[in-house]
Amino acid sequence: QKEVEQNSGPLSVPEGAIASLNCTYSDRVSQSFFWYRQYSGKSPELIMSIYSNGDKEDGRFTAQLNKASQYVSLLIRDSQPSDSATYLCASKGYGQNFVFGPGTRLSVLP
């Protein structure tokens, strides 16, 4: 069974700090990785996708992928209260199904 694991949280950070969200995956052939943000009662929305080892930056967000360690992370710089949400990590291999982690709840305190 392919699995994606995340710390459920809640992870609390003060406004302006860096939030670090982590994810590990079990399927070594996973090729694509995604971070989604989900506000309570809403549908997930994509923040970042990453396919290659290393870092990928988009505004305040940086995704990091280490395939040798089967580890994906998301850094949120200058965290804002509006970043408070559940963050879902997902992987996709050569098979056609996506596998999601249980999500990490982030709380940014004003």
Add this chain to the structure above:
Amino acid sequence: EAQVTQNPRYLITVTGKKLTVTCSQNMNHEYMSWYRQDPGLGLRQIYYSMNVEVTDKGDVPEGYKVSRKEKRNFPLILESPSPNQTSLYFCASSLSGRVRVPNNEQFFGPGTRLTVL
């Protein structure tokens, strides 16, 4: 506006009464998928479709059926709903089901909250 729509948004039904949740996308996406989301378990894939007339089981397909007769529509059918199918359901679509395709994010519908009594 590019979007994925689902209907109904909320549904309360009784055990054994067949129901269909519709899903439609207007982005000409090849790949469509159904998920259920339960507290502590995250999003679990029920069924997915790579293209018209091509469907396959996800991680939790028991008790569900799907069909893909047209590219834009991907209905989810519960032939005999049971209380353990009470959940929040999301339909999603993406350009392609292949890996490493640029801009291949999944777009999610607004969700359908189903309660089976």
